[in-house]
Amino acid sequence: MARAAPATARVLLAASFSGMVFGFLEDGHEFQESYGSSDGSQENDAFLLDEEEEAGDQEEEDKRFWEKQHQLLQATLYRTSSLETRIRSLTREAVKEIQRSETECGCRKPMASGCRSCLMREVSGRLSNAGYNSAMCKSKWRSSPDIPSGEHSFLDVVNNSSLKKGEVRVIIELNFRDEFEMARASNEYNDLVQKLPEVFVGKVERLQSLIKILCSAAKKCMKEKKMHMGPWRKQKYMQAKWLGPCKRTTSTPLLAVGDSARLRPKPKESMLTVDLLEMVHNRHCMTVVQVV
Numbered sequence: 001m002a003r004a005a006p007a008t009a010r011v012l013l014a015a016s017f018s019g020m021v022f023g024f025l026e027d028g029h030e031f032q033e034s035y036g037s038s039d040g041s042q043e044n045d046a047f048l049l050d051e052e053e054e055a056g057d058q059e060e061e062d063k064r065f066w067e068k069q070h071q072l073l074q075a076t077l078y079r080t081s082s083l084e085t086r087i088r089s090l091t092r093e094a095v096k097e098i099q100r101s102e103t104e105c106g107c108r109k110p111m112a113s114g115c116r117s118c119l120m121r122e123v124s125g126r127l128s129n130a131g132y133n134s135a136m137c138k139s140k141w142r143s144s145p146d147i148p149s150g151e152h153s154f155l156d157v158v159n160n161s162s163l164k165k166g167e168v169r170v171i172i173e174l175n176f177r178d179e180f181e182m183a184r185a186s187n188e189y190n191d192l193v194q195k196l197p198e199v200f201v202g203k204v205e206r207l208q209s210l211i212k213i214l215c216s217a218a219k220k221c222m223k224e225k226k227m228h229m230g231p232w233r234k235q236k237y238m239q240a241k242w243l244g245p246c247k248r249t250t251s252t253p254l255l256a257v258g259d260s261a262r263l264r265p266k267p268k269e270s271m272l273t274v275d276l277l278e279m280v281h282n283r284h285c286m287t288v289v290q291v292v
Ligand SMILES: [Zn+2]
Pocket: 105, 106, 107, 108, 109, 115, 117, 118, 119
Protein backbone atom coordinates (compact mmCIF):
# COMPACT_ATOMS: atom_id res chain seq x y z
CA MET A 1 0.00 0.00 0.00
CA ALA A 2 1.09 3.53 -0.63
CA ARG A 3 3.22 4.93 2.11
CA ALA A 4 5.52 7.71 1.04
CA ALA A 5 8.77 8.94 2.51
CA PRO A 6 9.72 11.87 4.55
CA ALA A 7 7.12 12.99 6.97
CA THR A 8 5.73 16.48 6.88
CA ALA A 9 2.87 15.86 9.23
CA ARG A 10 2.28 13.53 12.05
CA VAL A 11 -1.10 12.28 13.07
CA LEU A 12 -1.32 11.09 16.57
CA LEU A 13 -3.83 8.34 17.12
CA ALA A 14 -4.43 7.00 20.58
CA ALA A 15 -4.68 8.04 24.15
CA SER A 16 -1.95 10.49 25.01
CA PHE A 17 1.47 9.00 25.26
CA SER A 18 2.22 10.81 28.49
CA GLY A 19 -0.89 9.26 29.99
CA MET A 20 0.47 5.85 29.21
CA VAL A 21 3.83 6.73 30.66
CA PHE A 22 2.14 7.87 33.84
CA GLY A 23 0.28 4.60 34.12
CA PHE A 24 3.60 2.90 33.91
CA LEU A 25 5.11 5.23 36.49
CA GLU A 26 2.35 4.82 39.00
CA ASP A 27 3.05 1.13 39.20
CA GLY A 28 6.59 2.03 40.19
CA HIS A 29 5.37 4.36 42.92
CA GLU A 30 3.15 1.70 44.37
CA PHE A 31 6.17 -0.48 44.46
CA GLN A 32 8.10 2.15 46.35
CA GLU A 33 5.34 2.68 48.89
CA SER A 34 4.94 -0.94 49.75
CA TYR A 35 8.64 -1.71 49.84
CA GLY A 36 9.95 1.71 50.77
CA SER A 37 10.80 0.91 54.38
CA SER A 38 12.99 -2.05 53.58
CA ASP A 39 16.47 -1.59 52.19
CA GLY A 40 16.48 -5.00 50.55
CA SER A 41 16.82 -3.66 47.04
CA GLN A 42 18.17 -5.80 44.26
CA GLU A 43 21.45 -3.91 44.24
CA ASN A 44 22.11 -4.77 47.85
CA ASP A 45 21.43 -8.41 47.09
CA ALA A 46 24.44 -8.36 44.84
CA PHE A 47 26.68 -7.82 47.86
CA LEU A 48 25.13 -10.45 50.07
CA LEU A 49 27.23 -13.56 49.91
CA ASP A 50 26.42 -16.74 51.72
CA GLU A 51 29.62 -16.97 53.70
CA GLU A 52 28.39 -19.92 55.77
CA GLU A 53 28.19 -21.98 52.61
CA GLU A 54 30.99 -24.43 52.11
CA ALA A 55 33.19 -23.30 49.23
CA GLY A 56 32.82 -26.67 47.50
CA ASP A 57 29.02 -26.64 47.69
CA GLN A 58 29.04 -23.14 46.30
CA GLU A 59 31.17 -24.16 43.38
CA GLU A 60 28.83 -27.03 42.56
CA GLU A 61 25.84 -24.75 42.82
CA ASP A 62 27.45 -22.14 40.56
CA LYS A 63 28.25 -24.76 37.98
CA ARG A 64 24.68 -26.01 38.02
CA PHE A 65 23.37 -22.46 37.68
CA TRP A 66 25.39 -21.72 34.54
CA GLU A 67 24.57 -25.07 32.99
CA LYS A 68 20.90 -24.41 33.54
CA GLN A 69 21.09 -20.94 31.96
CA HIS A 70 22.79 -22.41 28.90
CA GLN A 71 20.08 -25.05 28.58
CA LEU A 72 17.29 -22.51 28.99
CA LEU A 73 18.88 -20.18 26.45
CA GLN A 74 19.36 -22.96 23.93
CA ALA A 75 15.78 -24.12 24.34
CA THR A 76 14.42 -20.59 23.93
CA LEU A 77 16.49 -19.80 20.85
CA TYR A 78 15.74 -23.17 19.30
CA ARG A 79 11.98 -22.78 19.35
CA THR A 80 10.57 -20.78 16.48
CA SER A 81 7.40 -20.45 14.41
CA SER A 82 7.22 -20.27 10.62
CA LEU A 83 6.19 -16.60 10.89
CA GLU A 84 9.28 -15.78 12.96
CA THR A 85 11.49 -17.75 10.58
CA ARG A 86 10.15 -15.85 7.54
CA ILE A 87 10.57 -12.44 9.16
CA ARG A 88 14.00 -13.41 10.50
CA SER A 89 15.39 -14.38 7.11
CA LEU A 90 13.91 -11.28 5.44
CA THR A 91 15.41 -9.05 8.13
CA ARG A 92 18.87 -10.62 7.99
CA GLU A 93 18.83 -10.52 4.21
CA ALA A 94 17.89 -6.83 4.27
CA VAL A 95 20.67 -5.97 6.74
CA LYS A 96 23.23 -7.91 4.71
CA GLU A 97 22.18 -6.27 1.48
CA ILE A 98 22.31 -2.78 2.97
CA GLN A 99 25.79 -3.53 4.35
CA ARG A 100 26.95 -4.88 0.99
CA SER A 101 25.63 -1.98 -1.03
CA GLU A 102 27.18 0.55 1.41
CA THR A 103 23.96 2.51 1.18
CA GLU A 104 24.13 6.10 2.31
CA CYS A 105 21.19 7.46 4.23
CA GLY A 106 19.56 10.88 4.22
CA CYS A 107 22.07 12.02 6.84
CA ARG A 108 24.94 11.19 4.45
CA LYS A 109 26.34 8.55 6.73
CA PRO A 110 26.96 4.93 5.77
CA MET A 111 23.69 3.39 6.86
CA ALA A 112 24.89 0.02 8.06
CA SER A 113 27.66 1.28 10.33
CA GLY A 114 26.78 4.86 11.17
CA CYS A 115 23.08 5.44 11.30
CA ARG A 116 21.01 3.08 13.36
CA SER A 117 17.72 4.90 12.88
CA CYS A 118 18.02 5.05 9.08
CA LEU A 119 19.03 1.39 8.99
CA MET A 120 15.98 0.51 11.07
CA ARG A 121 13.69 2.62 8.87
CA GLU A 122 15.06 0.94 5.76
CA VAL A 123 14.69 -2.58 7.15
CA SER A 124 11.18 -1.81 8.39
CA GLY A 125 10.24 -0.40 4.98
CA ARG A 126 11.47 -3.51 3.24
CA LEU A 127 9.41 -5.69 5.57
CA SER A 128 6.38 -3.50 4.78
CA ASN A 129 7.06 -3.93 1.06
CA ALA A 130 7.11 -7.67 1.60
CA GLY A 131 3.60 -7.37 2.97
CA TYR A 132 4.23 -7.24 6.72
CA ASN A 133 2.78 -4.66 9.10
CA SER A 134 6.18 -3.47 10.28
CA ALA A 135 6.96 -0.31 12.26
CA MET A 136 9.67 1.55 14.11
CA CYS A 137 8.93 1.40 17.82
CA LYS A 138 10.15 3.88 20.39
CA SER A 139 9.74 3.13 24.06
CA LYS A 140 10.31 5.77 26.69
CA TRP A 141 10.03 5.51 30.44
CA ARG A 142 10.52 7.75 33.44
CA SER A 143 12.66 6.82 36.39
CA SER A 144 11.11 4.78 39.17
CA PRO A 145 12.49 3.59 42.51
CA ASP A 146 13.93 0.56 40.70
CA ILE A 147 15.24 1.85 37.45
CA PRO A 148 16.45 5.09 35.86
CA SER A 149 14.59 6.69 32.97
CA GLY A 150 15.48 5.82 29.41
CA GLU A 151 14.33 5.24 25.88
CA HIS A 152 14.91 2.66 23.21
CA SER A 153 14.18 2.14 19.52
CA PHE A 154 13.56 -1.14 17.77
CA LEU A 155 11.29 -2.67 15.12
CA ASP A 156 8.28 -4.91 15.21
CA VAL A 157 5.86 -6.73 12.96
CA VAL A 158 2.24 -7.15 13.96
CA ASN A 159 0.58 -10.08 12.26
CA ASN A 160 -3.17 -10.63 12.21
CA SER A 161 -3.32 -13.11 9.37
CA SER A 162 -3.97 -16.18 11.50
CA LEU A 163 -7.51 -16.40 12.82
CA LYS A 164 -6.55 -19.25 15.07
CA LYS A 165 -3.60 -17.55 16.74
CA GLY A 166 -5.05 -14.03 16.78
CA GLU A 167 -2.61 -11.14 16.82
CA VAL A 168 1.06 -12.04 16.97
CA ARG A 169 3.70 -9.38 17.61
CA VAL A 170 7.25 -10.14 16.55
CA ILE A 171 10.02 -7.95 17.96
CA ILE A 172 13.08 -7.15 15.84
CA GLU A 173 16.26 -5.90 17.52
CA LEU A 174 19.18 -5.32 15.17
CA ASN A 175 21.81 -5.06 17.93
CA PHE A 176 20.56 -7.63 20.39
CA ARG A 177 23.87 -9.03 21.62
CA ASP A 178 25.27 -5.54 22.28
CA GLU A 179 22.42 -4.86 24.67
CA PHE A 180 23.65 -7.56 27.04
CA GLU A 181 27.40 -7.27 26.75
CA MET A 182 29.14 -6.20 29.96
CA ALA A 183 32.69 -5.03 30.45
CA ARG A 184 34.56 -7.09 33.06
CA ALA A 185 31.99 -9.88 33.01
CA SER A 186 32.87 -13.48 33.90
CA ASN A 187 33.69 -16.06 31.23
CA GLU A 188 30.46 -17.90 32.03
CA TYR A 189 28.42 -14.77 31.36
CA ASN A 190 30.36 -13.92 28.20
CA ASP A 191 29.84 -17.45 26.87
CA LEU A 192 26.12 -17.06 27.36
CA VAL A 193 26.02 -13.69 25.57
CA GLN A 194 28.03 -15.10 22.68
CA LYS A 195 25.21 -17.57 22.04
CA LEU A 196 22.76 -14.71 21.38
CA PRO A 197 22.07 -13.72 17.79
CA GLU A 198 23.18 -10.21 16.81
CA VAL A 199 19.85 -9.70 15.01
CA PHE A 200 17.03 -10.92 17.21
CA VAL A 201 13.65 -11.68 15.63
CA GLY A 202 11.13 -13.32 17.90
CA LYS A 203 7.76 -13.20 19.57
CA VAL A 204 7.22 -11.18 22.73
CA GLU A 205 7.12 -14.21 25.02
CA ARG A 206 10.40 -15.44 23.59
CA LEU A 207 12.06 -12.10 24.22
CA GLN A 208 10.65 -12.12 27.72
CA SER A 209 12.28 -15.50 28.44
CA LEU A 210 15.63 -14.36 27.04
CA ILE A 211 15.60 -11.19 29.15
CA LYS A 212 14.86 -13.25 32.25
CA ILE A 213 17.71 -15.68 31.53
CA LEU A 214 20.26 -12.96 30.71
CA CYS A 215 19.34 -10.71 33.61
CA SER A 216 19.52 -13.45 36.21
CA ALA A 217 22.86 -14.44 34.70
CA ALA A 218 24.09 -10.83 34.94
CA LYS A 219 22.99 -10.68 38.57
CA LYS A 220 24.74 -13.95 39.37
CA CYS A 221 27.89 -12.81 37.55
CA MET A 222 28.07 -9.56 39.50
CA LYS A 223 27.42 -11.39 42.76
CA GLU A 224 30.25 -13.79 42.02
CA LYS A 225 32.58 -10.92 41.24
CA LYS A 226 31.34 -8.96 44.25
CA MET A 227 30.59 -6.03 42.00
CA HIS A 228 27.69 -3.62 41.97
CA MET A 229 25.18 -4.23 39.21
CA GLY A 230 24.09 -1.15 37.29
CA PRO A 231 20.32 -0.59 37.46
CA TRP A 232 20.21 -0.59 33.66
CA ARG A 233 21.17 -4.27 33.82
CA LYS A 234 18.03 -5.16 35.75
CA GLN A 235 15.25 -7.22 34.29
CA LYS A 236 12.77 -4.38 34.82
CA TYR A 237 14.92 -1.99 32.79
CA MET A 238 15.38 -4.48 29.94
CA GLN A 239 11.65 -5.15 29.92
CA ALA A 240 10.93 -1.42 29.72
CA LYS A 241 13.09 -1.22 26.59
CA TRP A 242 11.11 -3.67 24.46
CA LEU A 243 7.98 -4.63 26.37
CA GLY A 244 6.74 -1.34 27.82
CA PRO A 245 4.48 1.23 26.12
CA CYS A 246 5.86 2.36 22.80
CA LYS A 247 5.15 4.61 19.85
CA ARG A 248 4.87 2.82 16.48
CA THR A 249 5.87 4.68 13.33
CA THR A 250 5.42 3.14 9.91
CA SER A 251 7.36 4.33 6.89
CA THR A 252 8.54 3.39 3.42
CA PRO A 253 12.15 2.47 2.62
CA LEU A 254 14.26 5.29 1.20
CA LEU A 255 15.48 3.16 -1.67
CA ALA A 256 12.16 1.73 -2.74
CA VAL A 257 10.43 5.06 -3.34
CA GLY A 258 10.25 5.30 -7.11
CA ASP A 259 8.29 7.39 -9.56
CA SER A 260 5.16 5.42 -8.91
CA ALA A 261 5.08 6.79 -5.39
CA ARG A 262 4.42 10.28 -6.71
CA LEU A 263 1.53 9.07 -8.84
CA ARG A 264 -0.27 7.41 -6.02
CA PRO A 265 -3.21 9.19 -4.40
CA LYS A 266 -2.58 10.59 -0.95
CA PRO A 267 -3.13 7.69 1.39
CA LYS A 268 -4.21 9.72 4.40
CA GLU A 269 -7.67 8.32 5.00
CA SER A 270 -7.03 4.70 4.25
CA MET A 271 -3.96 4.83 6.44
CA LEU A 272 -5.98 6.16 9.30
CA THR A 273 -8.37 3.27 8.97
CA VAL A 274 -5.60 0.75 8.86
CA ASP A 275 -3.76 2.23 11.77
CA LEU A 276 -6.86 2.67 13.88
CA LEU A 277 -7.47 -1.03 13.50
CA GLU A 278 -3.88 -1.65 14.37
CA MET A 279 -4.29 0.47 17.46
CA VAL A 280 -7.31 -1.45 18.65
CA HIS A 281 -5.32 -4.64 18.41
CA ASN A 282 -2.25 -3.19 20.01
CA ARG A 283 -2.71 -2.82 23.68
CA HIS A 284 0.82 -1.69 24.45
CA CYS A 285 1.58 0.56 21.57
CA MET A 286 0.17 3.67 20.07
CA THR A 287 0.65 4.41 16.42
CA VAL A 288 2.05 7.47 14.76
CA VAL A 289 1.40 7.63 11.04
CA GLN A 290 3.75 9.57 8.84
CA VAL A 291 1.69 11.37 6.23
CA VAL A 292 3.06 13.23 3.22
ZN1 LIG B 1 20.84 8.42 8.61
